[in-house]
Amino acid sequence: MNKNIYMHIYNDYSAQIQSGSLSTGQKLPSENELAEAYGTSRETVRKALHMLSENGYIHKIKGKGSFVLDTQRMSFPVSGLVTFKEVSERLGRSVRTIVYENDCVPSTAEIARCLQLKDPGPVWKVVRAREIEGEKIILDKDYFLTTYVPSLSLEAATNSIYEYLEQKLNLPISYAKKEISVEEVTPEDKLLLDLYDYQHIVVVRNYVHLVDTTLFQYTESRHRLDKFQFVDFARRAQN
Template sequence: MTKNIFLQIYQEYSGRIQTGALAPGSKMPSENELAREYNTSRETVRKALHLLAQNGYIHKIKAKGSFVLDIGRMDFPIGGLVSFKEMSERIGRKSQTIVHENQLIPVPDDIAAHLEIDKDKYWVWKVIRAREIEGECVILDKDYFRSDIVPVLTEDISRESIYEYLEGELHLPISYAKKVVSVEDADEEDRRLMDLLNYTHVVVVRNYVYLEDTTLFQYTESRHRLDKFQFVDFARRSHGEERKSDF
């Protein structure tokens, strides 16, 4: 009987999430409320909630409860170099870029370390942009470009596509990037400039971007709301077998 109730809770709530009856971001009933609704124990409820979380339907936040995830999360390519404009055109969702900062500054110590340059000899362009998709700011991009390589960078360019400008007008041969992905506590700037809902953490993708001659000219910190993206890569074995990994 307990097993049937456990499966019943899972099936009913996964069904409501799949049909949209429970919207992404909405809060699930508490363990006590579900135990009363199904006339069962909290332990049985926990098993059902654990399965819902395991299968990507909900996200449990300590001391706050369980929240419905967007099961239509967008694929974000972890391999390759794709601009936000290119990504938004591919996913076909209404989006826009909000430029919060676009200025030439002396190189901060931490950015000098990331770009492997002498902070007393260089300046960088600092660009902070919020990426809005379907009315929600779910990505915060912090970009730093060496000004000796990118001498001019206007707010209009940053609002449209920096890579389009770099490749199309400056003819920079952008070649490859090293990427580091982590999950980190959301900071004050994340909370101020992103629509984080109840999420207390963000997925951070750090990009170190190189030209063909191996010059490291860009450092980017791209911060993503947890529920909106799945980070996708394709890997090949030496004999040609392909597998897909979702992060």
């Protein structure tokens, strides 16, 4: 789990801050103290602290030290590739996944464009609804390159696809681009979700790349207006 020293330190402190055992505003030990405590060098400690700072856990002030930020108010997700399953588990809500479709289909023109396919071959398509506290609120439409994902079991689709891809198929997922916009509801949305009379729906398009930069997955996550929330943490520079 903690292969690297700096990851070890990062995990220690991110866990402590998330659990609340370190409270907001509290001062962390100095870099030199941490280096001694972990039996490592200051630079290694600094790498861990920099990550904590980047991810909104702490705040560093030159000449003073590192201080815990208010992560309770931050809620989730503090940006990053956080899957639906991860978020809902954290919130402790009753969640159910309904798989409407899970098979290999020829790619439409639109999907070929989204996945940057030259020759529109087949893609693996998964359509799922996410039911939270009894209401079908999110419609997830996933498309995978069959080169990397030749097929997917119903079990994997019902649970976390990411877990399956990373742990079973060992696919090296690297980075993703998210696009959030609001669009008019489609007949499919009305059919598969509990939409009431809402005329619009929040669409989160997710383009997922592997470490060799190939785009291998395109996901459309369609959220009912009233249940959508996105949280982002950003730093002005390298403070």
